[in-house]
Amino acid sequence: MDKSWMNDPDTLVSLAYAEGVKYFLIQARNHASGRARIRCPCHACLNNLWLPIPEVETHLFIKGINPNYTQWIFHGEEETTLSISDDDIDDDIIQEDDYIDDMQHMLDDIRAGTFVDVPQDSTPVPNRPSIHVDGPAPSFDQLLEDVRRPLFDGCTEFSKLSFVVKLLHIKSIGGWSIKSFDMLLDLLRSAFPNALLPQSYEESRSLERGLGFKYHKIHACPNNCILFWKENAALNECPHLFMYAKIAGDMRWPKEQQTKEDTSMRHPADSECWKKFDEDHGWFASDPRNVRLGLMIGDVQFGKSHRKKKGTAEELNWTKCSIFFVLPYWSTIRLRHNLDVMHIEKNIADNILWTLMNNPGKSKDNINSRRDLELLGCRKELHLRRDLNVEQRYKFCEWLSDIKFPDGFTSNILNCVSRCDCKISGLKSHDCHVFLKKLLPIAAGGYLRSDIGLALTELGTFFKELCARTLDVNCLTQFQTDVVTILCKLEMIFPPSFFDVMVHLTVHLSREARLGGPVQYR
Structure with a gap:
């Protein structure tokens, strides 16, 4: 035309x-x-x-068409090549005109620097240091030559470039090491001596870099704080003195935000033990950068579990004492041990659920408990109906599985509920915490007698107030009395086997909150 x-x-x-x-x-x-x-x-x-x-x-x-674009190679026309006479062609050489490879189309895209269906953006790319390369990337003409040359004489499936790219792709998917890749190349060169194979991994990467497949190394902090990138590219050390910004802010809270007149407790610095420590060791408390909070909330277990002493009863001068008694503040500290509130909550929630759902083998209302009641002289007509019947258990499981919580509020409780056999299992500690605070008061009021529901609701309210982010000192004193009353009500409802050690430890939780501060820091 x-x-x-x-x-x-x-x-x-x-x-x-x-x-x-x-x-x-x-x-x-x-x-x-x-x-x-x-x-x-x-x-x-x-x-x-x-x-x-x-x-x-x-x-x-x-705008008009580009007049120099006379060969429409990007729109269907074939590139014209120099005509060669038949006299210049050796009859023994057979041209593989039917060789087809997708690399040719990819090189056409690279030649123009753009790709189809990718939005064009004129935003400049920031200059970043690239990785060190041992050899220069091949030119575009060399890439065109490699994509047209078959891997070996007679090969119609792979060109030199396509084989290297596919081999590197398999290395990336399979997670090969560089050494194993070089060993494979040595084996392939031994098996196919006439094949156009690279000598090493670095030579393969140099071919791939000509296609524009480059990457940049960005150093990162070992503690996952920052990337040494953009404004931090010139730094040699991490600018953060902490791993978590929230914990670092909490450690500075006593000097920056604490108010002396308020009776509320928002931080361990408001607790009685913290204030007593400041009075006895003012030189340590005067430093706002001390790591007392980090030491207090850390879960460090020294030594092994308590074991019975062996040997004679005589006191020997080489007997090892606990390192805590050597510390200067240990003799005056008021809270030497801390009770795990979440652990106590989980045990109490499990006892309540297993008993209400009459879980075989785990319910506290079993044959041995009834025999204990017989020994205590409790008449049968005075025994409470503390578990749910079959219909109530099914409705309770159906109601529990249909509850929707915000993302991250709890785990998927639906996976813990079995409607067919009316069982609830697999609740984590935080799930039990949510159950006592939010779900137990609703369930107790809808499926149990009023006296039983009232006692369980008061128990859930106690844990809800105890685990609040802000505590009141006066309320904690009242909780100390209320929890005793709640346990007395529960003793009139549940059998003696219900009250294990973890249930009785709830009496000490209010006192520990007053001495040590809010629960989330302990």
Whole structure:
């Protein structure tokens, strides 16, 4: 076809130019094979941008087509090669004209620097240090030569470049080491001595770097604090003196935000033990950067569990004492041990659920408990109906499985509820904490007698107030009395086997909160 219309300056008026654009778009649509975008050959885009076909037509009429784009290689025309006479061709050499590889299309995209269906962005890429390379990346002409050369004579499946790229892809998926990759290349070169294989992994990477597959190394803090990138690229040390910013702020809270007059407790610094320690060791408390909070909330277990002493009863001068008694503050500290509130909550919640659901083998209302009641002289007609019947258990499981919580509030309780056999199992410590605070008061009021429901509701309210983020000293004193009353009510409801050690430890939780501060810090 005559392409002289491409030099016509009257792009909006000339009929020849309009016919030429029409023919060009027909050929471009056929070459696009259903794609909605093609390269725009106008003066401004120069085949560097992929645009919708109607927009390309607008560009061609308004901005004009690039007159130097005489071979439409991106729109269906084949590149013309130099004609070679038959006398220059050796009859023994057979050209593999039917060699097909996707690398040719990929190189066409790399030649223009853009890819189809990728939005074009003119935002400059920041300069970052790249990794060290042992060899230079090959030129584009060398890549074209490698993609057209078969891996070995007679090979129609792989070219030199495509085989290396696929081999590197398998290495990345399989997690091969560089040494194993080099060993594989040595084996392949021994098995196929005539194949065009690279000598090492570095040579393979140099071929791949010519395709634009580069990456940059960014150093990171070992504690996962920051990346040495952008404004931190020139730093040699991590600017953070902490791993978690919230904990670091809590450690400075006594000097920055604490109020002396308030009776509320928001931090361990408001507790009695903290204040007593400040009075006895003022030199340590005067430093706002001390790590007392970090030491207090850390879960460090020294030594092994308590074991019975062996040997004679005589006191020997080489007997080892606990390291705590050597510490200068140990003799005056008021809270030497801390009770795990979440652990206590889980045990109490499990006891309540197993008893209410009459879980075989785990319910506290079993045959041995009834025999204990017989020994205590309790008459049978005075025994309370403390568990749920079959219909109530099924409705309770159905109600529990239908509850929706915000993301991250609890785990998926639906996975812990079995409707077919009316069982609840697999609740974590935090799930039991939510059950006592939120769900138990509702369930007790809907399925149990009023006296039983009232006692369980008071128990859930006690743990809800105890685990609050802000505590009141006066309320904690009242809780100390209320929890005794709650346990007395529970003793009139549940059998003696219900009251194990963990249930009785609830008496000490209010006192420990007064001495040590809010629960979440302990």
